[in-house]
Amino acid sequence: FAQQALYSDPLSHPAYVKLFRYAAEREQIERMDSLATRLQKAIPESPYGWLMMGYVNAARREFESAESNFQIAMERSAPSTRRAYIDATSLIKQDVAGNAGIDSLIYSQNYWIRQDPLHLTSANERRIEHFARHTYADMMFADHYEDWPGWATDRGKFFIRYGPPDHIQREIRREDEPSFYDDRMAELTGDRRYLTQRIVRKGAAKTEFRFEYWLYDKTIWYFYDSWWTDTYILYSPPSRAFELGPIIDDEIEAHNWAFREPFRSAVTIPGAQLPLTYVASRFRREGFDGTFEESDTMDVVVARGVPVPYRPRSGSVNSPVRIGAFLTGFRNGMVARTVEEFQNREAADITEIDNTLFWRHVKTLSAPANDSYQLSVEYQTLPKEAIWGVQRENIEPLEPxxxxxxxxxxxxxxxxxxxxxxxxxxxxxxxxxxxxxxxxxxxxxxxxxxxxxxxxxxxxxxxxxxxxxxxxxxxxxxxxxxxxxxxxxxxxxxxxxxxxxxxxxxxxxxxxxxxxxxxxxxxxxxxxxxxxxxxxxxxxxxxxxxxxxxxxxxx
Incomplete structure (x- = not known):
């Protein structure tokens, strides 16, 4: 029907949404690509086509293209939608989020900079993964009965945090049968009285209930839909369960799990990772006159060793490399960034550390002394970027x-x-x-x-x-x-x-x-x-x- 509706009205946005969902359920990336291209041409002002194309790019690991399409989608989205995508406070421990002391949007924008797995690449792969998950959750888990966007539902929140489950199982049970929860409690406790429990929910409109459970590693999360409206919520046992002893409440357990493990990322950078070594040292800016002000700066001297394949007796090693050092503040964003490329590396700059050859390079970064920072030291071999390395640490300012x-x-x-x-x-x-x-x-x-x-x-x-x-x-x-x-x-x-x-x-x-x-x-x-x-x-x-x-x- 959606396909027929689209042929009748090429501007039918609901038809595109249904077709995207159908293709996403079956992992038909090529079909989603075709639909996204068609929607971008038919309704270019709509962010949905750009979101879908960004999702397709992310699935293909085309990170630069995904970055571009998601950026266009954000520019064409309503402010509330844009903020929902960018907001990262739900992905960090609540004690950290509560003590940030700054606007959540500013904090989130800086958070995504710090989460970028490799600043030397032109795309932020971790943020792209988050946007792709957000897009999928909004497409697959929207609650049209309650008029909730997909990212606001229980399943959507889980998907955005932890990505696709290792396994999903769906089952329909009658109201006179035990629930998944009762099965689990009977197995954990050995108390078969749980199997005599019933699913009955006050106000339930059906005599059958839809259950869905998601498996992450060895952790199972249960969702149920008692109204058959796709309004799946985390399963919380009824009060009668307390009569049989200790209970497991998925709502409470989910909150505790999110505190211990705010998110999971499956992002990987192409190529082989080899370690680099570095030592960072903090100084007040050279020429400091003794009068400290909020606007004053500190210097961070970064002495690094980048792996090198061999050391010649003289001359240089022809081993092209791109190196970078970055300082990202929790409030100020990225305040210092240096990226350099070298075709040759001089033999005199090469040293051996613990049976490994490293090429030495030193750089001084300057930053305002009113923030805490993440220092990222990185390198990539050129031209195919087959080998890379990154090391990070938190840097506190030298306060008077x-x-x-x-x-x-x-x-x-x-x-x-x-x-x-x-x-x-x-x-x-x-x-x-x-x-x-x-x-x-x-x-x-x-x-x-x-x-x-x-x-x-x-x-x-x-x-x-x-x-x-x-x-x-x-x-x-x-x-x-x-x-x-x-x-x-x-x-x-x-x-x-x-x-x-x-x-x-x-x-x-x-x-x-x-x-x-x-x-x-x-x-x-x-x-x-x-x-x-x-x-x-x-x-x-x-x-x-x-x-x-x-x-x-x-x-």
């Missing part, structure tokens, strides 16, 4: 404190020298405060190899001559168990006689911001994991600040 001097992270380096004016520097090196620094892309060092530790002290109190005087305590202790850096510093005994290294000395520097570095002697140390901690004390005020970093020593 009123009761102590400020301090940067401890940056691990293999070389630090005075900068030579006018000379260019290699990609493995960066300049800061008249120093040329080669940061380590990993925390693994060979015993006896140079191990520099660079840091900056902030908010110092210069004397009348402009000099800031402070003491530096350095402790290197064996890491017996994994603990957070903050917990480690809180419990650290700075006078620990068992420390592998323990040094106390005085230092000074001009101004309220003082860059400094030390060289650790590791010749007599044993193989193992260590934590290095440095505490500075301002001699003018007696205020202290400390930072720590974990390292591994190998022979």
């Amino acid at each position: 404190t009123s009761d102590s001097p400020g301090m940067s992270d401890l940056l691990l380096a293999t070389t630090i020298d005075d900068a030579v004016p006018g000379l260019s520097i290699p990609l493995r090196m960066f300049k800061r405060y008249d120093l040329e620094i080669v940061p380590a892309p990993d925390s693994l060092f060979e015993i006896g190899a140079p191990l520099y530790v660079y840091f900056e002290a902030y908010d110092m109190s210069p004397d009348p001559t402009g000099l800031s005087s402070f003491s530096i305590e350095t402790v290197l202790v064996s890491s017996v168990k994994k603990t957070g850096i903050a917990a480690f510093l809180e419990k650290l005994d700075w006078k620990n006689n068992d420390a592998a290294v323990s040094v106390l000395f005085d230092a000074e520097g001009p101004g309220s911001t003082v860059p400094y570095y030390i060289l650790l002697d590791t010749d007599n140390l044993e193989t193992g994991d260590y934590t290095i901690a440095i505490r500075i004390t301002d001699k003018q005020t007696g205020r202290t600040m400390s930072r720590a970093r974990t390292i591994s020593l190998r022979r």
Whole structure:
């Protein structure tokens, strides 16, 4: 009938919807493609044809085309529909959503940026997956009796969160038969009294009830339709079930499951994934004048190691690669983005870490100091993007404190020298405060190899001559168990006689911001994991600040 209606009226939107649903149920992607193309031409102002084509593109893993079609669909959708598609608050734990403290749409837009599995690609594959699920749910699970869109129904919410179930089973049961729930409770408890229960629902219009259960791994979710209107809802046992003891309420269990596991994604990036290594270190922006403002910025120095197939004796490796580093704020969105392509990689920039060759490259990203960030470090081989890698971590800003001097992270380096004016520097090196620094892309060092530790002290109190005087305590202790850096510093005994290294000395520097570095002697140390901690004390005020970093020593 829908096909005949479409021939009679090529602008019949309901006919398109029914035909799309018929094709989607049977996974007839080619037919959906033809229908979407036809609808786009017949009613170009309707978002539905663009949504359907985006769904088709996503099913074919044509992510760039899907991104384009979904974008057009959002532009042509009503504001309420557009917000429903973009809103991500239902996909995150409620304690996180409630404490976001910003508009849900802004939070969601930034959330989707952070969820992008690889920023180096032109499409956001995770958001495309979400839009495709949303489109399918709206098409397949709409409740026309209650006038609910598909994404607002119980089945639609599950599908958007977790994707298609591993298995779906449908069954019709009479009102004088036990329900699926009663079968399950009898099996779990061994109490066959559950099998004497009945499905009767107050106000039910039929003597038969439609049940549907969805299987995800080993978890089963039950839905029922007592009115035969396609109004399937999560099955909640009647009050009589309490008489037999403990019950399982799918509505409650679904809420708990969503809190533990907000969503599942099946997105995969084509090609082989190989690990890369990196170390990120936070600093206040160079030239900081000591007056902190909300609009001020911090610098994040990213020292990375990208896999390389071999190391030549001289010259370079002809191994094209695209590399990127990205900072995405929870409030500010993506504030820093750097993407570069290299045809050749110089032999001098290649190092070996734990029997793997890495090409070293350092980049500094700047971001406002009023937000928390996700740092993403990525690479792709070129031209076919057959190999890729990504590493991510959360970055908190270096906030000023009123009761102590400020301090940067401890940056691990293999070389630090005075900068030579006018000379260019290699990609493995960066300049800061008249120093040329080669940061380590990993925390693994060979015993006896140079191990520099660079840091900056902030908010110092210069004397009348402009000099800031402070003491530096350095402790290197064996890491017996994994603990957070903050917990480690809180419990650290700075006078620990068992420390592998323990040094106390005085230092000074001009101004309220003082860059400094030390060289650790590791010749007599044993193989193992260590934590290095440095505490500075301002001699003018007696205020202290400390930072720590974990390292591994190998022979």
